[in-house]
Amino acid sequence: MxxxxxxxxxxxxxxxxxxxxxxxxxxxxxxxxxxxxxxxxHPGAVAILAVTDENKIVMVEQYRKALERTIVEIPAGKLEKGEQPEVCARRELEEETGYVCENLELLTSFYTSPGFADEIVHVYLAKGLSKKENSAALDEDEFVNLEELTLTEAMKYVEDQKIYDAKTAFAVQYLQLQEAIGSK
Structure with a gap:
C-alpha cells in the first residue's frame, strides 16, 4: 500500500x-x-492510428458537443461490455472509415484524465488497409467526414487546432518520432 x-x-x-x-x-x-x-x-476505449500504403493517416472529422465544434481525430470508440480491445479496434476502424486492416499492433494504453476519470484508451497502429465493399455502419447518432492526411498536413492541423485531442496528438507525435528515427 x-x-x-x-x-x-x-x-x-x-x-x-x-x-x-x-x-x-x-x-x-x-x-x-x-x-x-x-x-x-468509463468502460474504456480504443483509438486507431491507421496508415495507408501511401503513408496517409486515416482520420475522421466529427462534431464534439462538449467542445461545440468539429475536430479531426483518429478513429476511436468505446469498448462494449466484455469486448476485447483488439476486436473493438477492428470494429471501430471499419465502422468509422470503411477500412479493414491486415496488421494491428498495440502501441500503448493511457488514462485520459486520471484526476477524475478511470477511462483508459488503447492505441493501435493499423496497416495493410483495404476498403471494405459493404462495411459496418456508423452508430445511429454518429456522423463523420473521412480525411486522409500526410504527416505534414496532420502536423499543420495540430498547429491550427483542427486536431485538438490527446489521442490524435499522440498519434501524430508517434509518427513524427518514427520518421525521425527512421522506423515503422
Missing amino acids: SSLEEKTLHSEEIFSGKVISLHVQDVELPNGKQSKREIIK
Missing part, C-alpha cells in the same frame, strides 16, 4: 448514463483527514 493512497469510506453512484457513470466518494486522506472525490467511471 502506497503512503499516498486514499481509502474509500463510502461511494455513491449519482448518475448512470449510456457511456459513463458518476460516483461521489468519501475518502480518508494519507494525513487522516477526509475529503470528497467525484469519479467518472
